[in-house]
Amino acid sequence: MSIAENYRLVEAQLPQGTRLVAVSKYHPVEALEEAYGAGCRVFGESHVQELQAKRPQLPADIEWHFIGHLQTNKVKYIAPYIAMIHAVDSPRLLQEIHRQAVRCGRQIPCLLELHVAMEATKYGFSPEDCMAFLAGGEWRKWTGARICGIMCMASNVDDEERIAADFERAASFFREARERFFADDPGFCECSWGMSHDYGLAIRHGSTLVRVGSKIFGPRDY
Numbered sequence: 001m002s003i004a005e006n007y008r009l010v011e012a013q014l015p016q017g018t019r020l021v022a023v024s025k026y027h028p029v030e031a032l033e034e035a036y037g038a039g040c041r042v043f044g045e046s047h048v049q050e051l052q053a054k055r056p057q058l059p060a061d062i063e064w065h066f067i068g069h070l071q072t073n074k075v076k077y078i079a080p081y082i083a084m085i086h087a088v089d090s091p092r093l094l095q096e097i098h099r100q101a102v103r104c105g106r107q108i109p110c111l112l113e114l115h116v117a118m119e120a121t122k123y124g125f126s127p128e129d130c131m132a133f134l135a136g137g138e139w140r141k142w143t144g145a146r147i148c149g150i151m152c153m154a155s156n157v158d159d160e161e162r163i164a165a166d167f168e169r170a171a172s173f174f175r176e177a178r179e180r181f182f183a184d185d186p187g188f189c190e191c192s193w194g195m196s197h198d199y200g201l202a203i204r205h206g207s208t209l210v211r212v213g214s215k216i217f218g219p220r221d222y
Contacts, residue, residue: 004038023213101144111151149190167205
C-alpha cells in the first residue's frame with residue numbers, strides 16, 4: 001500500500017477526539033508530500049536540524065509537532081513556528097520554552113513527559129516529581145509555555161498488559177493533575193501516547209494524540 005493509503009487507513013480508525021500525528025522523522029520530503037496530499041496536516045519531528053531543513057520545502061499550513069528530546073539550546077530555532085512540544089522533561093526546558101516564546105510574541109502549547117516505562121533510558125518526569133513540580137506552582141509564571149497535557153512512551157515490550165498498565169498510569173496522572181491544577185483550564189486536555197504498534201490500546205486508555213510513523217511511512221531510512 002502507498003503512504004497515502006496507509007495514512008487514510010490509520011486516520012479512519014481513530015475515534016472522534018483523537019488526532020493523528022504522522023511521525024515523519026528520517027523520511028524524505030517526498031514522503032511527507034504524499035501524506036499531505038492524502039489530507040495529513042500534522043507532522044511530528046524529533047530533530048531540530050531535520051525539521052528546519054524540511055519545513056521551508058513544505059506547505060505553510062502544516063502543524064509541526066516536536067516529539068523528541070529537545071535540548072534547551074535548540075528551543076530558539078523552533079519557537080517561532082512550532083505548534084506543540086510533546087516531550088517537556090524538565091522545569092529548565094519549560095522555562096526556556098517560555099523565554100523563547102515570549103521573545104517571539106507567542107504562547108507555545110507543551111506536554112509534560114511522564115516516565116512510566118520500565119526502561120531507565122527514557123526521558124521524563126517520574127509521576128511523583130511531576131506532581132511535585134505542578135504543586136510548586138512556579139510554572140504558572142512561565143506564561144509563554146502553556147501546559148496543555150501529558151505525554152508518555154510505554155515500555156518497549158510485547159506484553160499488552162504491561163503496555164496498557166503504562167498508559168493507564170499516565171491517564172490516571174492526567175486526571176488527577178487536571179482536577180488539582182487545571183480544573184478551570186479547558187486547554188489542559190491532551191494525552192499523547194500510542195505509536196504504530198500500540199495506538200489502538202492507547203486510544204482505549206484515553207489518548208487524544210497518537211504518534212504513528214512506520215504504519216504510515218514504512219521502515220525509516222536511517
